[in-house]
Amino acid sequence: xxxxxxxxxxxxxxxxxxxxxxxxxxxxxxxxxxxxxxxxxxxxxxxxxxxxxxxxxxxxxxxxxxxxxxxxxxxxxxxxxxxxx
Numbered sequence: 001x002x003x004x005x006x007x008x009x010x011x012x013x014x015x016x017x018x019x020x021x022x023x024x025x026x027x028x029x030x031x032x033x034x035x036x037x038x039x040x041x042x043x044x045x046x047x048x049x050x051x052x053x054x055x056x057x058x059x060x061x062x063x064x065x066x067x068x069x070x071x072x073x074x075x076x077x078x079x080x081x082x083x084x085x
Contacts (some may be wrong), residue, residue, distance in 0.1 A: 027053055033058050035072045047079045055082055 018027050028045045032038055048056040059078045064070045 015057060023053055024048055025047055027060075031056065031075070034060070035075065037072050038071070044075075047076065051079050051082050055079075 020029055024045065028041060028048050031048070032044045034080050037044070051059075056079070059082075060073055062078070063074055066074075068074050
């Protein structure tokens with residue numbers, strides 16, 4: 001018989017966002033969830049649309065490997081630097 005912890009983990013793991021319908025929305029969901037800022041989905045969506053998915057993936061891969069205290073701020077800073085180039 002399964003314990004309550006395993007049932008809860010399965011319930012959370014199977015939860016998918018039904019509003020994801022494009023690559024931009026997918027990566028926005030991945031990045032905002034990884035940074036713990038699901039409530040700022042729209043902000044990340046705007047930034048990723050502006051810089052492009054490939055650039056967002058590059059920035060995300062750089063940040064997820066580092067040990068920064070505020071990855072969301074670093075992501076925004078790096079996206080701003082791309083825009084100014």
